[in-house]
Amino acid sequence: MSDIINLTLSALIDKIKNKELSSLEITKAYITRAEKSKDLNTYITTDFDNAIEKAKKFDEKGNFDYKLPGVPLAIKDLFCTNNLKTTAGSKILSNFIPSYESTVTQHLWDEGAILLGKLNCDEFAMGSSNETSFFGNVESPVGKKVVPGGSSGGSASALAAKLTPATIGTDTGGSIRQPASFTGTVGLKPTYGSCSRYGIVAFASSLDQAGPMTQDVSDAALMLDVISKYDTKDSTSVNFRRGDYFKSLSSNIKGKKIGIPKEYRVDGMPKEIESLWQDGITLLKKLGAKIIDISLPHTKYALPAYYIVAPAEASSNLARYDGVKYGYRSEGENLISMYENTRSEGFGDEVKRRIMIGTYVLSSGYYDAYYLKAQKIRRLIKNDFDEAYKSVDAILTPSTPNSAFKIGDKTDDPVSMYLNDIFTVPVNLSGLPAISIPAGKDKNNYPLGLQIIGKAFEEQNLLDISHSMEKELSFKNNLQDWWIK
Amino acid sequence: MSKNKEYLIKRGNSEYEVIIGLEVHAQVLSKSKLFSDSPTNFGAEPNTQVSLVDAAFPGMLPVINEFCIKQAVKTGIGLNAAINKKSIFDRKNYFYADLPQGYQISQYKDPIVGEGSILLDLPDGEKKVGIERLHLEQDAGKSIHDIDPQNTLVDLNRSGVALMEIVSKPDLRSPEEVNLYIKKLRSIMRYLGTCDGNMQEGSLRADVNVSIRKTGDKKLGTRCEIKNVNSIKFMQMAIEYEANRQADILEEGGSIDQETRLFDTKKNETRSMRSKEDAHDYRYFPDPDLLPLELTDDFISKIKKEIPELPDEKKKRFVDKFKLTPYEANILVSDIETSKYFEDVIKNSDIKLATNWITGELFALLNDRNLEISQSPISSKNLSSLINLIKDGTISGKIAKTVFEIMANESKDPKSIIDEKGLKQQSDPKEIEKIVDDVIKENPKNVELFKSGKDKLFGFFVGQVMKKTDGKANPKLVNDILKKKLN
Numbered sequence: 001m002s003d004i005i006n007l008t009l010s011a012l013i014d015k016i017k018n019k020e021l022s023s024l025e026i027t028k029a030y031i032t033r034a035e036k037s038k039d040l041n042t043y044i045t046t047d048f049d050n051a052i053e054k055a056k057k058f059d060e061k062g063n064f065d066y067k068l069p070g071v072p073l074a075i076k077d078l079f080c081t082n083n084l085k086t087t088a089g090s091k092i093l094s095n096f097i098p099s100y101e102s103t104v105t106q107h108l109w110d111e112g113a114i115l116l117g118k119l120n121c122d123e124f125a126m127g128s129s130n131e132t133s134f135f136g137n138v139e140s141p142v143g144k145k146v147v148p149g150g151s152s153g154g155s156a157s158a159l160a161a162k163l164t165p166a167t168i169g170t171d172t173g174g175s176i177r178q179p180a181s182f183t184g185t186v187g188l189k190p191t192y193g194s195c196s197r198y199g200i201v202a203f204a205s206s207l208d209q210a211g212p213m214t215q216d217v218s219d220a221a222l223m224l225d226v227i228s229k230y231d232t233k234d235s236t237s238v239n240f241r242r243g244d245y246f247k248s249l250s251s252n253i254k255g256k257k258i259g260i261p262k263e264y265r266v267d268g269m270p271k272e273i274e275s276l277w278q279d280g281i282t283l284l285k286k287l288g289a290k291i292i293d294i295s296l297p298h299t300k301y302a303l304p305a306y307y308i309v310a311p312a313e314a315s316s317n318l319a320r321y322d323g324v325k326y327g328y329r330s331e332g333e334n335l336i337s338m339y340e341n342t343r344s345e346g347f348g349d350e351v352k353r354r355i356m357i358g359t360y361v362l363s364s365g366y367y368d369a370y371y372l373k374a375q376k377i378r379r380l381i382k383n384d385f386d387e388a389y390k391s392v393d394a395i396l397t398p399s400t401p402n403s404a405f406k407i408g409d410k411t412d413d414p415v416s417m418y419l420n421d422i423f424t425v426p427v428n429l430s431g432l433p434a435i436s437i438p439a440g441k442d443k444n445n446y447p448l449g450l451q452i453i454g455k456a457f458e459e460q461n462l463l464d465i466s467h468s469m470e471k472e473l474s475f476k477n478n479l480q481d482w483w484i485k
Numbered sequence: 486m487s488k489n490k491e492y493l494i495k496r497g498n499s500e501y502e503v504i505i506g507l508e509v510h511a512q513v514l515s516k517s518k519l520f521s522d523s524p525t526n527f528g529a530e531p532n533t534q535v536s537l538v539d540a541a542f543p544g545m546l547p548v549i550n551e552f553c554i555k556q557a558v559k560t561g562i563g564l565n566a567a568i569n570k571k572s573i574f575d576r577k578n579y580f581y582a583d584l585p586q587g588y589q590i591s592q593y594k595d596p597i598v599g600e601g602s603i604l605l606d607l608p609d610g611e612k613k614v615g616i617e618r619l620h621l622e623q624d625a626g627k628s629i630h631d632i633d634p635q636n637t638l639v640d641l642n643r644s645g646v647a648l649m650e651i652v653s654k655p656d657l658r659s660p661e662e663v664n665l666y667i668k669k670l671r672s673i674m675r676y677l678g679t680c681d682g683n684m685q686e687g688s689l690r691a692d693v694n695v696s697i698r699k700t701g702d703k704k705l706g707t708r709c710e711i712k713n714v715n716s717i718k719f720m721q722m723a724i725e726y727e728a729n730r731q732a733d734i735l736e737e738g739g740s741i742d743q744e745t746r747l748f749d750t751k752k753n754e755t756r757s758m759r760s761k762e763d764a765h766d767y768r769y770f771p772d773p774d775l776l777p778l779e780l781t782d783d784f785i786s787k788i789k790k791e792i793p794e795l796p797d798e799k800k801k802r803f804v805d806k807f808k809l810t811p812y813e814a815n816i817l818v819s820d821i822e823t824s825k826y827f828e829d830v831i832k833n834s835d836i837k838l839a840t841n842w843i844t845g846e847l848f849a850l851l852n853d854r855n856l857e858i859s860q861s862p863i864s865s866k867n868l869s870s871l872i873n874l875i876k877d878g879t880i881s882g883k884i885a886k887t888v889f890e891i892m893a894n895e896s897k898d899p900k901s902i903i904d905e906k907g908l909k910q911q912s913d914p915k916e917i918e919k920i921v922d923d924v925i926k927e928n929p930k931n932v933e934l935f936k937s938g939k940d941k942l943f944g945f946f947v948g949q950v951m952k953k954t955d956g957k958a959n960p961k962l963v964n965d966i967l968k969k970k971l972n
Contacts, residue, residue, distance in 0.1 A: 319587020
């Protein structure tokens with residue numbers, strides 16, 4: 001059993017294809033481990049009985065040519081799943097059972113994957129520590145009372161704790177990369193428009209993007225092959241020529257030009273992050289890449305711009321949760337009081353904070369000063385990257401300005417919480433792809449990640465660079481399974 | 486325009502001019518909704534034409550219906566308007582139970598169609614009314630308050646249906662001009678097939694902006710917006726009431742508050758709905774689920790090629806080619822079905838007679854039975870043969886009216902009616918001469934009186950001949966023969 005959960009996704013698939021392991025054996029192994037790992041609070045909803053049924057069925061007459069043949073997967077509870085409760089980590093959707101499937105998850109099932117259940121996340125993906133979920137915070141397997149990051153905290157924690165061989169998250173400002181960095185796993189945010197947003201509970205539509213969270217880079221490539229597809233049901237989906245990412249994966253990056261942006265050397269950045277970055281630069285040189293110093297001058301405006309654009313869109317996206325049609329309702333004397341009761345009871349503090357910020361920045365008289373200006377900044381940030389990409393193929397930065405912290409450490413200080421996203425939000429604002437790979441550890445033995453940012457729609461390049469680095473880094477989490485009961 | 490024809494509100498020594506602008510909401514004629522593939526049929530069972538997108542389920546995304554875009558562009562071309570190659574869909578945010586998304590997708594700063602115009606035919610000439618813009622937006626659902634005593638029920642069938650909001654400039658000056666404007670707009674959209682213009686079914690509604698100013702003043706007064714009026718009659722009544730209300734306030738030294746008002750059709754009055762201070766802050770911003778809409782020149786020019794002959798051009802053709810009066814042409818082109826009917830009839834028959842019969846007898850019949858011309862019991866083919874039977878002397882105009890009445894009830898072709906009822910005109914001169922001789926023989930006294938100068942008695946002889954032939958004698962022949970015999 002312990003062998004199974006220690007296999008990477010691609011190794012697992014090989015063993016299924018060679019009939020060394022059955023889907024049922026694998027599915028049972030993950031379920032058994034999940035049942036012993038309840039203290040991490042990674043699951044909001046489990047679907048184990050169905051998973052076992054599906055695994056049996058797969059073993060009987062499954063198609064072994066599928067990309068994910070009989071592979072059990074748990075996924076973030078932001079993806080709508082047909083007939084299975086989808087909460088987005090919120091009380092307001094705590095009773096919501098969709099009658100439809102998100103495009104991205106449908107692609108998983110179409111390639112033979114089996115749903116284990118729905119993983120915890122920050123409420124409506126708003127958070128950087130998985131502490132805003134209505135279903136309680138998630139603990140990271142990397143240390144007791146340590147946050148897994150957010151918003152895909154349940155996904156990162158479950159992946160690092162080997163409760164799922166791989167998973168998918170969503171990334172609006174860093175929600176895949178930051179928790180990947182905190183848990184010693186790989187997190188890829190594809191180019192905006194790569195993966196369909198259809199059926200994903202929306203946070204900020206112009207920034208949201210689904211992506212793989214995996215044990216290593218090849219697994220990320222494999223997952224990307226499955227989920228990155230053009231979808232006419234999402235008007236922002238882009239019909240570009242997608243690569244055969246897994247097959248084409250190469251570790252030859254000789255001659256690639258990697259940019260090092262000076263603006264990412266922020267004040268108060270811990271030494272260990274600084275040296276992690278330096279080691280990454282040295283490694284890239286060793287691998288034959290050319291290091292070029294670059295400037296992304298508007299970087300410092302990215303976080304404030306993000307915290308205007310994202311809440312603005314969220315304030316409107318979340319207006320549909322009004323108690324009228326589905327989800328939680330708290331009765332009132334009239335329509336207005338029903339709205340007020342429903343929304344004040346149904347949403348948590350962080351969501352309310354962002355709805356209020358968003359409502360404010362869009363209101364008449366403030367729109368130009370905030371929303372419009374933020375959009376202009378967004379354009380300038382994008383221009384910075386465009387300019388940089390004239391001389392480099394990719395950019396290397398730390399994934400986060402700090403490592404994982406203790407539960408409760410930042411909950412009273414939203415701004416310091418928001419600072420977690422300082423290296424990841426410029427990527428979302430520009431729509432670019434980026435990956436976080438585990439690259440080292442801090443003094444507490446908590447993982448640290450490096451981020452590689454690529455050109456739009458050039459995920460292959462990003463995967464090749466991180467794949468070649470990963471080989472040399474040979475990072476190991478070495479978790480002690482302290483949470484197992 | 487002559488002074489006395491103006492619509493003015495008089496108060497003591499003051500005269501006020503009424504300034505009206507309309508925001509017409511026209512439902513796009515389309516099988517499916519603006520951003521989803523749900524059907525748009527009117528009168529369906531509540532909540533049977535609703536998709537997950539229309540009901541705003543989590544994670545659902547709008548996808549533009551290209552046909553609705555074409556319809557809007559077509560309408561823009563019909564309004565002689567500028568088509569904007571780039572337009573943007575915005576979210577208009579507000580909470581209401583029948584607005585599932587919590588916002589309406591509309592177009593705010595960058596509409597699909599810019600400035601254009603509509604030509605009105607006034608009794609004393611044409612008037613050009615400016616169009617400010619046309620934009621596309623979603624309709625909301627319907628809240629129903631009167632079925633359940635405790636609860637409001639919501640029907641989402643309309644939710645997401647495509648509307649064109651067509652905003653006029655404040656160029657209208659009277660309820661009558663509003664009437665002509667709406668009718669002309671509706672006529673153009675029906676020609677184009679972009680809106681059925683059916684006001685009973687809510688396919689055409691308007692917000693009416695009314696302000697007044699002293700005649701001669703250049704500055705516009707403060708306006709009030711009367712929301713969601715759904716018939717021309719109510720629009721006219723609302724304007725009449727509102728203009729007078731504003732005049733009363735100004736005469737008493739007061740000032741007009743800019744506000745949104747509702748027209749109460751039962752009490753025939755407008756009343757305040759919300760003031761400017763209470764106005765919603767809709768927090769418009771570009772919908773991030775939709776990319777800016779970009780139209781290619783090719784797309785637009787293809788649509789231009791599909792534009793049919795519109796009422797103004799058709800009217801000009803009818804006047805130039807068929808020698809109709811502008812008045813007649815106006816009547817015949819105002820409705821595309823009428824103009825088609827007319828052109829069908831005149832394919833094989835006399836234009837003048839056709840014009841008279843359509844605008845006279847046929848319109849009276851349709852009006853009487855409250856029918857559209859498409860439902861006419863008399864087909865264009867049958868009317869055409871009736872006219873030809875008059876023209877070739879088979880029946881007289883008088884008999885034709887009888888035949889027409891029978892046609893209206895039995896929908897038969899006129900020839901068989903004439904044969905069946907023996908209504909064919911007697912046009913054999915010899916037979917008529919015989920009858921004339923009989924009449925002269927039977928009325929020696931009157932013959933004498935006539936010959937002595939009582940010319941008026943000629944009518945008496947005609948009447949006698951007609952009586953003997955059940956009205957079927959060819960009147961021209963009767964006249965000629967009588968004249969010859971009596972003189």
